[in-house]
Amino acid sequence: MISKEMTISEILRRYPETLPVFERHRLDCYDCQLADIEQLEHGATVHKIDIESLLRELNGSIKI
Template structure:
């Protein structure tokens, strides 16, 4: 399960299929160094994305 406290890099490393979800929500920081430190919740806040919606879609992506 993906949580708001996981870093973007942790999520992408463990669940590469989530890349499309991050892109859909405008979180294109997958290639930058900040991804290793930025938590999903913080990234959502910075990009003005509803974190609950983002988490729902990320977790749906890994349950397929």
């Protein structure tokens, strides 16, 4: 399960199937050098994306 405290690169390493969700929201943080240290919540805030909606969409996209 993805949480807002996880880093963006951690999410993509564990769940590569989430990449389209990041792209759909124009969250290109995965391509940034900060992806290894930036938490999902911070990236969403900077890009003015509702964190709860993003978490639902990311968690809905992962294969369990």
